[in-house]
Amino acid sequence: MTTGVRRRMGVEERRQQLIGVALELFSHRSPDDVSIDEIAAAAGISRPLAYHYFPGKLSLYEAALRRAADELAQRFVEPREGPLGARLLRVMGRFFAFVEDHGPGFSALMRGGPAAGSSRASAMIDEVRQAAYEQILTHLGIGLDEVPARLELVVRSWVSLAESTALIWLDGRRIPRSELELQLVHDFAALAAVSAAYDAEMAGILVRILADEPADGPFGELVGRLVGLVPGGAAAPGGRPGADPALP
Numbered sequence: 001m002t003t004g005v006r007r008r009m010g011v012e013e014r015r016q017q018l019i020g021v022a023l024e025l026f027s028h029r030s031p032d033d034v035s036i037d038e039i040a041a042a043a044g045i046s047r048p049l050a051y052h053y054f055p056g057k058l059s060l061y062e063a064a065l066r067r068a069a070d071e072l073a074q075r076f077v078e079p080r081e082g083p084l085g086a087r088l089l090r091v092m093g094r095f096f097a098f099v100e101d102h103g104p105g106f107s108a109l110m111r112g113g114p115a116a117g118s119s120r121a122s123a124m125i126d127e128v129r130q131a132a133y134e135q136i137l138t139h140l141g142i143g144l145d146e147v148p149a150r151l152e153l154v155v156r157s158w159v160s161l162a163e164s165t166a167l168i169w170l171d172g173r174r175i176p177r178s179e180l181e182l183q184l185v186h187d188f189a190a191l192a193a194v195s196a197a198y199d200a201e202m203a204g205i206l207v208r209i210l211a212d213e214p215a216d217g218p219f220g221e222l223v224g225r226l227v228g229l230v231p232g233g234a235a236a237p238g239g240r241p242g243a244d245p246a247l248p
Contacts, residue, residue: 085218
């Protein structure tokens with residue numbers, strides 16, 4: 001009988017292994033329900049050795065959270081090519097793929113797990129939200145130093161809405177994921193449209209966005225759905241459903 005020789009890992013390699021094992025366990029169960037003993041066993045090391053690399057569960061959780069936060073922030077990175085609606089739909093697809101793959105861990109990340117009282121954990125969550133915010137501004141071609149107040153409100157509200165929608169969806173997954181992804185893209189357009197109704201600068205931004213949108217894209221589909229709700233159905237001349245052609 002041949003015995004395998006266990007390869008000795010360096011300090012950083014072992015740390016990264018433990019983080020990966022912890023993140024995998026946190027992806028299937030709440031971090032509150034995962035013990036250091038389980039993480040050590042899954043990594044094939046003793047409990048004392050796990051404590052050699054991380055002084056406690058909180059420090060390991062924060063390290064796993066750091067990796068998850070970095071990965072989640074990357075899900076919002078998208079080349080600035082093509083219509084905005086299609087780009088946001090791809091972003092939402094990657095975002096919900098992360099949420100589905102790391103359900104309990106995502107919930108703990110956003111709701112607070114063993115690191116709920118940790119300022120570092122809170123800072124990491126804020127970093128993810130800020131990264132998402134900045135990426136959406138990049139899609140809009142607007143720099144951080146020139147963001148109109150109403151646009152900031154729209155984008156930050158939408159990022160928060162995506163987060164809360166994902167958390168609610170995880171509780172029962174009663175709505176098909178693909179429908180929610182599309183609905184959130186529609187939500188972005190709706191938030192921008194309502195803001196545009198109150199502010200000329202936002203109206204200009206919305207007009208610029210819609211100018212590049214194809215009729216069969218996500219934003220075009222939203223217009224079609226809304227038109228279908230209006231008595232009479234079809235849009236009248238001038239693009240206004242039910243408008244009198246004799247009126248300006």
